[in-house]
Amino acid sequence: MKITVVGSGYAGRSTSILLAQHNKVTIVDAAQEAMVFTDINKYLIQDASILKYLSEVELDLTVTSDEEMAYNTADFVVIAVPTGFNADKDDFDTAGIEPVIRRVIQYNPNALIVIRSAVPAGYTSSVRERTGSRNILFCPEFLRESRALYDCLYPSRIIVGTDLADQKLVSGACTFASMLQEGAVKSNIDTMLMEFAEAETVKLFDNKFLVFGSFYFNALDSYAELKGVNTQQVIKGLCLDPLIRQFHENFGICHIPKNNRTINKESE
Numbered sequence: 520m521k522i523t524v525v526g527s528g529y530a531g532r533s534t535s536i537l538l539a540q541h542n543k544v545t546i547v548d549a550a551q552e553a554m555v556f557t558d559i560n561k562y563l564i565q566d567a568s569i570l571k572y573l574s575e576v577e578l579d580l581t582v583t584s585d586e587e588m589a590y591n592t593a594d595f596v597v598i599a600v601p602t603g604f605n606a607d608k609d610d611f612d613t614a615g616i617e618p619v620i621r622r623v624i625q626y627n628p629n630a631l632i633v634i635r636s637a638v639p640a641g642y643t644s645s646v647r648e649r650t651g652s653r654n655i656l657f658c659p660e661f662l663r664e665s666r667a668l669y670d671c672l673y674p675s676r677i678i679v680g681t682d683l684a685d686q687k688l689v690s691g692a693c694t695f696a697s698m699l700q701e702g703a704v705k706s707n708i709d710t711m712l713m714e715f716a717e718a719e720t721v722k723l724f725d726n727k728f729l730v731f732g733s734f735y736f737n738a739l740d741s742y743a744e745l746k747g748v749n750t751q752q753v754i755k756g757l758c759l760d761p762l763i764r765q766f767h768e769n770f771g772i773c774h775i776p777k778n779n780r781t782i783n784k785e786s787e
Contacts (some may be wrong), residue, residue, distance in 0.1 A: 659722035669724035680718030
């Protein structure tokens with residue numbers, strides 16, 4: 520398959536490397552026109568798996584700023600542009616996604632477009648209506664910033680949002696899920712197809728669960744400091760509970776600034 524990935528952040532890079540093991544992958548990144556992707560010194564990222572794969576694994580992977588060339592022959596176009604979360608609006612900044620979709624439609628209306636950026640529930644259906652394209656899927660990523668490729672190689676699950684009433688789109692969703700499975704090291708990966716809004720909601724509440732967990736460990740850290748007790752000893756005791764241990768081993772303490780940790784009781 521010929522796959523174009525738009526965006527070279529941790530999600531775009533890790534997805535590109537995963538897929539480039541068995542497919543021809545082109546990354547579109549206007550800011551990186553003169554850059555050689557496999558030049559680690561120029562494309563350094565704090566992810567050991569990415570550095571290892573760039574150095575040791577044969578990948579069919581190129582980088583270009585020529586969108587027309589990248590889109591023209593692509594079977595799939597994966598959009599992994601940043602969609603930073605706006606806490607004031609309690610929403611994602613999706614402004615960078617729709618222009619990409621429209622350019623893909625302009626150059627190659629038959630390409631299947633896969634949104635991998637985080638979006639609010641309802642976004643995929645709404646952008647399908649606005650652009651008139653039925654060839655759009657949503658595939659959330661569940662990646663940690665410093666272990667993004669590892670999480671692609673050993674995914675907790677693969678979820679693809681599609682129109683379950685559209686057999687052609689369901690087939691495309693199955694093909695994309697199969698490519699993610701093919702590149703992974705882990706076998707027997709839990710894989711689900713679901714409606715767009717369902718997949719978007721899974722991603723949204725996965726994020727919220729991680730935030731709540733981070734606040735939990737930061738509250739523990741603050742309490743231990745206040746009481747003059749050893750945080751790590753308390754964590755060791757708590758982690759004898761396998762559920763708490765599993766969460767802590769994956770995410771730990773994010774160290775939210777202390778002035779943002781305290782809940783203002785007057786505002787409750």
